[in-house]
Amino acid sequence: AQSVTQPDIHITVSEGASLELRCNYSYGATPYLFWYVQSPGQGLQLLLKYFSGDTLVQGIKGFEAEFKRSQSSFNLRKPSVHWSDAAEYFCAVGANQAGTALIFGKGTTLSVSS
Amino acid sequence: DGGITQSPKYLFRKEGQNVTLSCEQNLNHDAMYWYRQDPGQGLRLIYYSQIVNDFQKGDIAEGYSVSREKKESFPLTVTSAQKNPTAFYLCASGRRTPLPEAFFGQGTRLTVV
Numbered sequence: 532a533q534s535v536t537q538p539d540i541h542i543t544v545s546e547g548a549s550l551e552l553r554c555n556y557s558y559g560a561t562p563y564l565f566w567y568v569q570s571p572g573q574g575l576q577l578l579l580k581y582f583s584g585d586t587l588v589q590g591i592k593g594f595e596a597e598f599k600r601s602q603s604s605f606n607l608r609k610p611s612v613h614w615s616d617a618a619e620y621f622c623a624v625g626a627n628q629a630g631t632a633l634i635f636g637k638g639t640t641l642s643v644s645s
Numbered sequence: 646d647g648g649i650t651q652s653p654k655y656l657f658r659k660e661g662q663n664v665t666l667s668c669e670q671n672l673n674h675d676a677m678y679w680y681r682q683d684p685g686q687g688l689r690l691i692y693y694s695q696i697v698n699d700f701q702k703g704d705i706a707e708g709y710s711v712s713r714e715k716k717e718s719f720p721l722t723v724t725s726a727q728k729n730p731t732a733f734y735l736c737a738s739g740r741r742t743p744l745p746e747a748f749f750g751q752g753t754r755l756t757v758v
Contacts, residue, residue, distance in 0.1 A: 565746060567749075572754070574752050576749075580744060638685075638687050
């Protein structure tokens with residue numbers, strides 16, 4: 532079955548500390564991978580995406596993610612977290628195939644402490 | 646400005662009433678999607694459409710209906726058959742090629758009392 536797992540429901544990080552949010556996927560086709568961020572009561576904003584090539588991808592707001600095919604993972608990282616990064620983060624997987632839509636994980640809520 | 650517009654942002658309805666959520670996009674995207682978001686559940690796919698006059702059920706289509714008469718519009722009707730309609734509804738649009746990425750509207754919070 533196709534699925535996305537975000538093992539951490541809630542993470543708290545001190546401001547200025549590094550961050551890693553985990554994402555594992557199960558997908559039969561060649562996966563296209565995405566990270567989105569959502570502020571409370573808002574829509575989702577695309578942070579970054581991976582479909583081929585360099586397995587380390589850079590996104591907006593200083594985020595990066597690394598695709599590891601052997602581990603079926605696409606973890607999101609940031610070297611130094613800012614208070615404004617507090618939000619909910621969603622990992623998603625999709626395919627370039629007719630009749631498909633993105634499949635989302637259940638999300639990880641990030642809190643930033645001062 | 647190009648984007649996806651969902652309206653209204655907040656919607657209140659009495660139990661047993663049908664209600665229609667609006668979603669319009671001016672990004673010239675072929676594909677449009679409706680997701681439902683509940684706390685701790687992530688986004689679950691209700692319906693999606695990849696071309697005008699065609700749409701497919703997602704994982705939780707029961708109690709919902711859609712239409713796709715125009716490329717720009719993909720309204721979602723929450724019917725009285727939906728047992729637990731109170732939720733945050735997100736509409737998205739996207740291209741399938743070269744990447745199947747989705748761009749989201751700001752959402753509609755539906756409360757049924």
